Amino acid sequence: MYRVTPDSASLSKKSNGNQTYLPNCVVRAGWKELIYMEWEIVGILAAIGTTSGFIPQIIRGIRTKRLDDVSPVMYIFLILGLSLWLSYGVHLKDVIIISANGVAIAFSVFILILRFKYMRQKITL
Numbered sequence: 001m002y003r004v005t006p007d008s009a010s011l012s013k014k015s016n017g018n019q020t021y022l023p024n025c026v027v028r029a030g031w032k033e034l035i036y037m038e039w040e041i042v043g044i045l046a047a048i049g050t051t052s053g054f055i056p057q058i059i060r061g062i063r064t065k066r067l068d069d070v071s072p073v074m075y076i077f078l079i080l081g082l083s084l085w086l087s088y089g090v091h092l093k094d095v096i097i098i099s100a101n102g103v104a105i106a107f108s109v110f111i112l113i114l115r116f117k118y119m120r121q122k123i124t125l
């Protein structure tokens with residue numbers, strides 16, 4: 001893997017064997033790992049963005065107690081797809097994929113539970 005350590009003495013980019021000196025840090029094993037780390041950050045931001053997209057629907061559903069416009073079939077297909085992504089993440093041992101899809105599955109199931117709960121309450125009234 002890669003390791004970034006502080007190095008306040010190096011103020012310019014120099015190369016020394018398998019270490020690359022950058023301003024205020026030392027990256028061991030080269031630029032490929034630094035680029036990988038940047039893509040990992042993009043993955044984390046993408047996971048946060050897509051997973052947090054469920055939160056407004058949950059909040060709206062809890063406030064209005066109406067989710068009859070939510071398609072259960074769409075959420076069932078979504079949960080199926082997210083489950084496949086989750087198993088793919090487990091196969092790769094990728095914590096970002098596993099956690100994002102695990103949380104997204106939980107949010108999706110919660111939305112479906114709320115939908116059926118509120119539909120039942122509407123029928124009994």
